[in-house]
Amino acid sequence: MSDQRGSVRLFACFAALAVVLGAACGSSAKQSGTTASTVAPKHGGTLIIGAEQEPDCMDWIASCAGSSWGTWLAEIQTIPFAYRTVPANDKNTGELKSVPGPVLTGEAKLATTPVQKLTYSIAPQAVWSDGVPITCADFAYTLDQQQHGTDLYDQTGYLDIAKVDCSHGAKTVIVTWKPGTSYASWKALFSGTVGILPSHILKGKDRDALMKDGYSWSGGPCIAKGNKGDSIELTHNPKWWGTPAVADKVVFKILPDTSAEFQAFKSGQVLAIYPQPQIDVVDAISAGGLTGANTLYNSNTATVEALWMNNAKPPFNSTAVRQALAYSVDRDALVKKLFGKLGVDKAVNSLNPYVARDYSNPDATAKYHLDLDMVNKLMTGAGWSKGSDGVWAKSGQRASFTINTTTTNRRRELTEEILQQQLKDAGFEMKISNMKSGDLFGEKLPQGNYQIALYANNLTALTPGLCTLFCSKNNPDTHGGNGNNWSRANVPAADPLLEAVDNNLDESTRMADGKRADDLLATDMVALPIDPLPDILIWSKKLGGPIQDNSIEGMFWNIDRWGLAS
Amino acid sequence: MLTFILRRILYSVPVLLVASFLTFWGIRSTFDPLARFRSSRDSARLVAQQRKALQLDHPIVWQWWHWLSGFVRGDMGTSWRTHENVSEMIRRASWPTLQLLFWGTLVSLTLAIGIGIYSAVKQYSVGDYAFTGLSYLGIAMPPFWFGLLAIGLLVTYPKTHWNLNEPILYSVGLHSEGQSGLNLDYFRHLALPVAVLAVQGVAAWSRFVRASMLDVLNADYVRTARAKGVPRRKVIFKHAFRNATIPLITVVALDTAFLIGGLLITEQIFAIPGMGRLFLDSLLTGDAPVLLSWFVVVAITVIIFNLAADVLYGVADPRIRVS
Numbered sequence: 001m002s003d004q005r006g007s008v009r010l011f012a013c014f015a016a017l018a019v020v021l022g023a024a025c026g027s028s029a030k031q032s033g034t035t036a037s038t039v040a041p042k043h044g045g046t047l048i049i050g051a052e053q054e055p056d057c058m059d060w061i062a063s064c065a066g067s068s069w070g071t072w073l074a075e076i077q078t079i080p081f082a083y084r085t086v087p088a089n090d091k092n093t094g095e096l097k098s099v100p101g102p103v104l105t106g107e108a109k110l111a112t113t114p115v116q117k118l119t120y121s122i123a124p125q126a127v128w129s130d131g132v133p134i135t136c137a138d139f140a141y142t143l144d145q146q147q148h149g150t151d152l153y154d155q156t157g158y159l160d161i162a163k164v165d166c167s168h169g170a171k172t173v174i175v176t177w178k179p180g181t182s183y184a185s186w187k188a189l190f191s192g193t194v195g196i197l198p199s200h201i202l203k204g205k206d207r208d209a210l211m212k213d214g215y216s217w218s219g220g221p222c223i224a225k226g227n228k229g230d231s232i233e234l235t236h237n238p239k240w241w242g243t244p245a246v247a248d249k250v251v252f253k254i255l256p257d258t259s260a261e262f263q264a265f266k267s268g269q270v271l272a273i274y275p276q277p278q279i280d281v282v283d284a285i286s287a288g289g290l291t292g293a294n295t296l297y298n299s300n301t302a303t304v305e306a307l308w309m310n311n312a313k314p315p316f317n318s319t320a321v322r323q324a325l326a327y328s329v330d331r332d333a334l335v336k337k338l339f340g341k342l343g344v345d346k347a348v349n350s351l352n353p354y355v356a357r358d359y360s361n362p363d364a365t366a367k368y369h370l371d372l373d374m375v376n377k378l379m380t381g382a383g384w385s386k387g388s389d390g391v392w393a394k395s396g397q398r399a400s401f402t403i404n405t406t407t408t409n410r411r412r413e414l415t416e417e418i419l420q421q422q423l424k425d426a427g428f429e430m431k432i433s434n435m436k437s438g439d440l441f442g443e444k445l446p447q448g449n450y451q452i453a454l455y456a457n458n459l460t461a462l463t464p465g466l467c468t469l470f471c472s473k474n475n476p477d478t479h480g481g482n483g484n485n486w487s488r489a490n491v492p493a494a495d496p497l498l499e500a501v502d503n504n505l506d507e508s509t510r511m512a513d514g515k516r517a518d519d520l521l522a523t524d525m526v527a528l529p530i531d532p533l534p535d536i537l538i539w540s541k542k543l544g545g546p547i548q549d550n551s552i553e554g555m556f557w558n559i560d561r562w563g564l565a566s
Numbered sequence: 567m568l569t570f571i572l573r574r575i576l577y578s579v580p581v582l583l584v585a586s587f588l589t590f591w592g593i594r595s596t597f598d599p600l601a602r603f604r605s606s607r608d609s610a611r612l613v614a615q616q617r618k619a620l621q622l623d624h625p626i627v628w629q630w631w632h633w634l635s636g637f638v639r640g641d642m643g644t645s646w647r648t649h650e651n652v653s654e655m656i657r658r659a660s661w662p663t664l665q666l667l668f669w670g671t672l673v674s675l676t677l678a679i680g681i682g683i684y685s686a687v688k689q690y691s692v693g694d695y696a697f698t699g700l701s702y703l704g705i706a707m708p709p710f711w712f713g714l715l716a717i718g719l720l721v722t723y724p725k726t727h728w729n730l731n732e733p734i735l736y737s738v739g740l741h742s743e744g745q746s747g748l749n750l751d752y753f754r755h756l757a758l759p760v761a762v763l764a765v766q767g768v769a770a771w772s773r774f775v776r777a778s779m780l781d782v783l784n785a786d787y788v789r790t791a792r793a794k795g796v797p798r799r800k801v802i803f804k805h806a807f808r809n810a811t812i813p814l815i816t817v818v819a820l821d822t823a824f825l826i827g828g829l830l831i832t833e834q835i836f837a838i839p840g841m842g843r844l845f846l847d848s849l850l851t852g853d854a855p856v857l858l859s860w861f862v863v864v865a866i867t868v869i870i871f872n873l874a875a876d877v878l879y880g881v882a883d884p885r886i887r888v889s
Contacts, residue, residue, distance in 0.1 A: 268733065269737065439601075
């Protein structure tokens with residue numbers, strides 16, 4: 001899906017010594033790290049961190065909380081999650097894994113027959129900041145809100161749940177699905193952007209009114225306080241049953257301007273920043289002045305920027321033409337132009353972001369590299385011939401098309417300029433027509449009124465959701481205008497495989513089917529992945545603690561473990 | 567005087583009504599408040615839900631009238647973006663802007679008057695030429711560029727090259743963590759944003775003061791006063807300057823009023839959560855209730871400052887009567 005919910009995603013990147021991932025991990029992955037994790041923090045003190053965006057509200061399940069920044073800055077530290085997404089190792093490779101959150105005693109037990117059933121065991125010592133235990137009632141309340149609450153942002157995964165059973169004790173939660181339904185990404189439930197909400201505080205009341213402007217309770221290591229427009233402060237939750245936060249206070253200062261953000265960091269007014277992977281950020285980093293700072297650039301992220309072709313509209317209603325376009329583009333050179341200064345110079349080769357590589361073939365589109373001979377072969381084989389202007393033509397139709405993307409995004413504009421030249425050399429004529437995000441995602445793509453578009457697929461959990469994007473049943477043209485298969489992809493062999501990834505509860509089947517689906521989609525060239533949007537972490541040497549990137553939960557996922565360097 | 571004020575207020579009402587409708591129509595036509603939902607995973611349901619909640623299916627005239635009906639009752643509505651009370655958002659955003667305006671105007675006026683008087687009295691001197699050149703530089707200098715330059719030179723450079731524990735001046739917000747009130751920390755934060763404001767203000771207003779002073783200094787009554795032996799300082803400050811302030815009052819009042827909503831760049835660069843930033847955040851998300859209320863508040867402020875300018879005319883010059 002596009003780069004919303006994450007309209008502002010900040011991703012990390014690069015360092016002087018790049019660690020090249022093995023082929024099994026994906027040829028495009030490039031990673032480098034520093035040794036910040038070896039710097040021990042001292043207890044106490046106040047950390048001042050820069051944040052590019054303030055959450056619009058703090059009612060995390062409401063429509064106003066669509067920005068990832070809210071989750072990164074405040075939700076993770078105050079709302080208990082059934083499952084957390086955390087780095088799989090301490091080597092800054094970008095790999096992530098789902099682990100039970102501190103609110104659980106261990107892994108949830110999954111039963112698949114006769115219906116899907118999950119049993120959570122809540123930690124006996126888990127309590128809210130007012131001392132009231134976290135219980136099954138909180139799960140039940142959260143489910144009720146996700147199913148029947150007002151002004152909800154995303155109900156995915158919750159509507160097929162039949163009930164939450166609390167009859168086995170306050171600390172035992174049994175979640176049962178409706179017959180005939182299942183949800184493979186169950187680890188994302190009561191986690192991610194929803195979490196577990198306190199029933200004793202919110203039940204029977206206006207949840208939105210009590211949460212949107214901030215709340216003084218917590219089920220995490222910190223209590224958050226928002227100073228609208230200025231900052232968000234995290235302080236200790238005195239009832240937190242886990243390891244207490246290292247610093248006394250963390251203050252996220254809202255710094256919306258990128259240049260000012262860098263100056264604030266260089267001058268020591270903030271100790272860390274997490275900027276977007278935009279051209280001006282890359283320029284600011286390469287311009288220097290970050291001595292005394294640690295930097296980490298991670299291209300193994302949860303986002304892939306791709307070229308999405310309308311498979312139902314000329315000229316891309318031909319597989320040969322789509323494949324020819326893929327062979328016309330030097331994607332590595334393009335990525336190098338965008339992020340080469342950060343050491344990221346390899347394209348991605350799967351429509352699944354790196355974090356979901358277990359369910360994909362990370363080399364699915366590796367065969368598509370610049371090969372003008374192959375372009376000629378494919379196009380002539382499909383009946384095209386080059387006109388006097390050097391542009392392919394067939395039956396009076398020229399291989400001329402328009403690309404759309406969002407305006408005021410310099411990275412994407414630069415991508416288009418590079419593509420335009422590369423495609424011209426291969427005999428394609430590409431025009432550029434950019435527009436506001438609302439017009440692109442609200443009208444042009446859903447209505448199919450486009451030929452090729454440039455935008456990102458961004459995951460907010462470790463499991464992919466390619467069926468939403470490529471299953472035939474989600475083609476809006478054939479389903480009353482509903483469905484997010486904006487590419488109008490029609491690969492019948494891939495449909496059952498993609499559905500299995502979403503619904504089959506057997507992990508090995510999901511992984512195998514996901515890989516096969518990836519290969520089929522690549523052969524059909526439904527869309528062409530280009531670049532990983534790297535995460536960029538910059539922090540002062542005055543900071544200590546296990547600072548690592550986390551492409552799902554953000555750089556600050558473990559900020560309760562950060563402190564001033566001892 | 568009272569009749570004049572009341573008449574001015576009455577004339578403003580239809581202007582505000584028409585302008586608010588045009589603003590609303592422009593916002594609704596240009597920015598889509600549902601844009602940030604359209605690419606979410608659950609977009610179909612979410613967009614339908616929000617369209618209904620925000621009453622976007624009604625005609626634009628109806629939507630505008632609905633907002634206006636609430637506004638005249640003191641209810642500015644609820645932000646489509648944050649679900650917060652709009653009047654609270656504007657109240658909170660106006661305080662930092664007013665602080666910037668106050669100090670910026672004070673510094674600009676003080677410097678502009680001093681430079682303008684000097685330039686007029688010492689016309690064609692080296693100092694006059696120097697101030698003229700600097701004024702044009704100040705007028706031409708983009709605020710965002712000057713602001714970032716100032717941060718680089720006066721905040722970052724001293725801190726990094728002299729290995730200071732903390733910067734001499736600050737570029738983030740109006741207070742350091744844990745600080746409040748009128749103290750040295752406050753002024754260290756205020757220095758650069760005020761300087762950015764003052765550059766343009768001093769440059770423009772000093773030219774104005776200079777021109778007005780030159781007009782007055784060449785008047786017959788000033789020449790007569792000098793001939794009568796009135797001390798030079800008294801001639802300049804009591805006689806000439808007082809008459810020269812009349813056009814300056816107009817310019818300062820209007821410029822200051824427009825700055826209520828015009829500190830967008832300064833507030834963005836220095837991370838000050840004022841009216842400018844509120845405007846930008848709301849504009850990019852098509853948050854019509856906030857934008858409309860913001861617009862009306864700014865328009866009313868301009869009208870008040872305009873009125874104040876007219877009143878001050880009478881104070882500055884007893885010959886002026888408004889009827």
